[in-house]
Amino acid sequence: MLNDLRFAVRQLLKNPGFTAVAVLVLALGIAGNIVAFSFYNSFFLRPFPFREADRLVDLDETAPRWNLEYTGLSYLSFDAWRRESRCFQSMGAWAGGAYNLATRSSVERVSGARVTHDLAAVLGLQPVLGRFFTPEEDRPGGAKVVVLGQRLWQRLFGGADILGQSLRLDQDVYTIVGVLPKDTSMLENTDLWVPLAENSNSQDNWYLSGAGRLKPGATLAQAREELRRVHRSLIDQRKATENTFPRLSPLSERYFGPARLVIDVFLSAALLVLVIAGGNVAALMLARGLARSREFGVRLALGATGWSVARLIGIEALLVSGLGGVLGACLGFWGLRALLAALGGMLPGWLHFDFDWRVGLFILLLVLAVGCLGALPTIRSALGTIRPGALQSSAQQSTVSIPRRRALNALVVAELAITVVVTIQAGLLVQAFRWLQRADPGYRPANVLLYELALPAGKYGSPEARVAFFRNHLEAVRHLPGVMDASAVSAPPLGEHWGTFFDIEHAAPRRPQDPDPVVLQRIAFPGYFETMGIRLLKGRTFTERDGLNEGALAVVVNELFVQQFWPNQEALGKRIRSRGSNRPWMTVVGVVHDVKHYGMDRPMIPGVYLPYAQMPLGQMSVVVRAAGPPATILPAVRALLRQTDPELPVFGVATLQERLTRSIWLRRLYSALIGILAGAALLMAMGGIFGVFSYVVGRRNRELAIRLALGASPKSVGWLVLRQGLRLVLTGVGIGLALALATTPLMRSLLFGVSSSDPLTFGAIAVLLGAVALLACWVPAWRATRIHPMEALRCE
């Protein structure tokens, strides 16, 4: 064995070109797989880095009738589940938010969360200073207390003992009772926490996130069954709606479930590229094996067994794949770092991507698999064709032996087929991405600046004060130089979801089993549609008078709302009102074009816009359309606010174009990554085809020379070679197309605006790959036409 190893090392050193190409090709393939697998490992295999993370469960509710997979958790459900569950050791819930934090010198916007008192126990958090909340503080009317995050504590107070000191949030005074450590697991990027203090009778408001810690030995299935029972009894007691149900998921599914298909596609594409790389190495080894036929024959003649020859070939292949694995691990590590840097803050900070034993095992399995794949055809061919007594024959054959030729042909066909599959996958993703880039978002994103303002309830307690503030602010902004128009909305496109239900006049009666889609509600100032460039389809947009007169409340609906509730009816003049309330009816005064509120690749739902005066919220997004680059407006806006209310921070600043670009950034990234893999597959496959063909034609030199000597024209010899290539190319492309047709439907949910069997993509890639593959065959064929028959035959 040691001798074999020594011999294998010597063989590889003797052929540095072969060794370098084979190792590099494998390293690239393995590196791609390491990157893909590291994501898979961190998302789905490795336990999250929380205390006893395998016992943590995500708590939520689902409402199929409302077309919502996750509704958020209502406090009523949460409170009942927490009280009656026996499977859970503890349960906690929270609602994310933000506060205006007043310091001595200024006011800043900080992230905060309203949490139940038991959340620290669920997540296993121990305050570094003071304590977490008591049950008494977590009740309506409880003491106003706050727990700081370690970062905010260090930044504001330099880590001093501040227990019992006061903090002004949204102009309310809170007492600091504790400081949580930097690592706050799922609640990362939160600067401070206050008690949720929710009323246990709070109904129909699904705004909470929840997590539970299972008791040791309890399973997720048991917990699901138990909470289903508890929730059923809530419905039976008419405390909860019969439309929502508990939705319990492992954390990995909740956090990364939507990314699963992307990771699967990425990993499978990387594996396919590695198979091509392995195939190339197999082809190289097979070709080199022929040059060593005599050596293998001599070994067999001297008494070597088939096994010992196979072992020798196997050790060489494993050595090549092992070197590829080591280099691939280095490249993969570097590639992963680069990709994580590119992803920036898009991934949770607590997620680790270190190489662990799973990644190590994965690399080992890859190395072994590639080694075997590389060695098998050569072993099979060597043992199948070389016999001790046939030392001469192999040297005198005019062509490659039939088994070896078949093996090489199979490799070429397989490489091409796989390349077709990967390239079509990439092509479809790129098509989908291009479609999204060209798709109409429903508004004009160019030159629009967005920023948020949150009016503290203390200072702006009355609706009139809020209306007055925003009206004055918008009027002042409109007069700034370079501003074309300005308005405000509660949730701009790609912003928050505020779902609600309405009683709808003249809508078709709904049976109990019919879907009851949730409606997206937004509050908008007059001029919003004009500033955003949202097309008015019918009626009118809001005026300053809308909402001021209770007797004639107005509402603007979108196209989907009309299609859903008033198909083939005139929408203008019809009325809606919040379901189950005694609020007055609102009259539809306009119908506007749908906007892609949830993202360019997400479906829109029916939506309504209410005039601000009708529901004056404290927090609004201001939208400003500028004549030029919108960011230049911001300093003037800040100066304006310093004059009107210096305690109001401006936050959430971005241009609409930035938000739009960011919303499809992940899709751009994975489309590009799979595109890179497809490019690598294409290059490797072409390299493989060229190599195999050059080798096969090289082996046919004598035969081709004979044909030329017997009267064949160079053109006919070239065509003979090309025809052989054409047969393989057509077979490979055909099999690849069939495989792609069978597999691309699996990635349908990633394909927006393009069919999984898009004939244009399939056709273009088949033609492109066929042409490139033929080019790879053409060079050896052209060389064949240059053979000098007498010289070639004399060499023999």
Next chain:
Amino acid sequence: MIQLRNLEKHIDTKAGPLYLLRQINLDIGDGEFLTIMGPSGAGKSTLLSILGLYDHAWDGEFHFLDQAVHKLPVKQRAALNKRHIGFVFQQFHLLDDLTVAENLDIPLSYRDIKKPERQAIVADLLDRFGMVAKKDLFPSQLSGGQQQLVAVARALVAKPALILADEPTGNLHTDQGREIMELFKKLNAQGTAIIQVTHNEAWAAYGHRIIRLRDGWMEK
């Protein structure tokens, strides 16, 4: 049939031109059986390659069947070769993946002859050479002598006026060699001109005339 005047062939090396053939003047008549002899590296195979119209890089004058080959473009030289010349190699050079019959068919397939006609020619040739029973065998299933017999038959299949044989018996034992030479003699008697290269004096004697080459020069 062939007239060579001051034919020369050289290759360029770093040290200057290296001559493989020098001032070859030779006349070969119709139906002649010529033997070329000489030590290794004398230029025998090079001369044969030029006579067979496979090599085009030479100087001098070469007339073949009243055509000035030195003035013909390469394409027309290839056409002349196709029409009038058959070649027999020392190492037979049969195509391993083709049967005996298919090997015989190959030269015809490059000469735009229709398949039924080709089949008839091959069948006739197999009969003439007594190889009907072996027509479906592959070269590896034949002895060396049988393989060379097929190679000679293949050289004849397009009815050439001239057969060039480069050491046709070099890989055969004496009895097989004699059999091939007798066959050449018979073919020559039937009117086919033959030019052979050999080291063997006995086989050389089958020719009407022997020319000897040394270092590219033709000995007087």
